[in-house]
Amino acid sequence: MLRYHKKRMYRIAEAAVLLGVHKDTLRRWEREGKIKAVWLGRERRFPEEEIRRLLGEANPDVVVLYARVSGHDQKANLQRQVEVLREAYGPKFSNVVVLTDVGSGLSTSRRGLRKAMELARERKIRAIAVTYPDRLTRFGFEYLEEYFSSFGVEVLVLNREEDKSLRQELVEDFLAIVTSFAGKLYGHRSHKVKKLKNEVKEALSRLDTDDRPETP
Structure with missing residues (x-):
């Protein structure tokens, strides 16, 4: 499998080599709408996502709905999180995977989170959705966001402020x-x-x- 730099924009010669076509073919594909290009001044660049898509390496249209509470007495809140996420993001994807955890946001051994990371690593999902950043993790949210992004997975957050209800x-x-x-x-x-x-x-x-x- 080809190795890419995160969010890299490729020049036309680089993109042509990766796709195994002539530069003129790539220009024609752009005109026909088969591939999207971004113009930087007078030079076109091709996003990594577009190259992956044409090579058939794009992640499937699946979203993980991830919910977490700290205790078993909060199961009702866990279900509410899932329902809210399903309503907000379910219709935007072909398939939905629901993963939940009961445990502290400080814990690194949560089964649901580890399963989501595994699915991302195997490129089986396109996004992971949470109601609040601290549902994913209490600290280090940016690091997890970077991790998922490195595998082409977007982190969708319904509410960016901290959840103070619990x-x-x-x-x-x-x-x-x-x-x-x-x-x-x-x-x-x-x-x-x-x-x-x-x-x-x-x-x-x-x-x-x-x-x-x-x-x-």
Whole structure:
């Protein structure tokens, strides 16, 4: 298989070699609408996606609808995510694959996410859709976006701002971060870790109480 640079734009001579045709043939294909070109000044460039399409290497028209919640008590929210994504993106693709996870957005061992990455690596999907960026991952969204893009898979995000509806999940993820760093500093079995974790829980509980509206 040919190797490409991500989002590369090929000059006509390069594109002709990759496609195994004469430059004049490529110019004729452009006029006939068989291939799209982008003009940069007086020079035409051919997008990598167009070359892949003509070579039959384009990813199939399949979208992964990916949904995630942190706990089993949030299964209703998981189903709502799937329904919203299906309504928004289902009609735009020939086929839909639904993948879900119950686990922290900090976890790197989520089966659904790993399956989506595998499908992308095997070029079996064209896009992956999520309701919010943090449904895909709590941190490092740009890295995952880069990963999927390298295999020709677009990441579709319905709402770009952070999902703040699941406040408890944010608290649990924050505690997981504190515990992880404290464990590296003091050792995971140290009483200091437990003490710090309890202090953070109490502080978050006080903040939650302060944020509640006063009853008349």
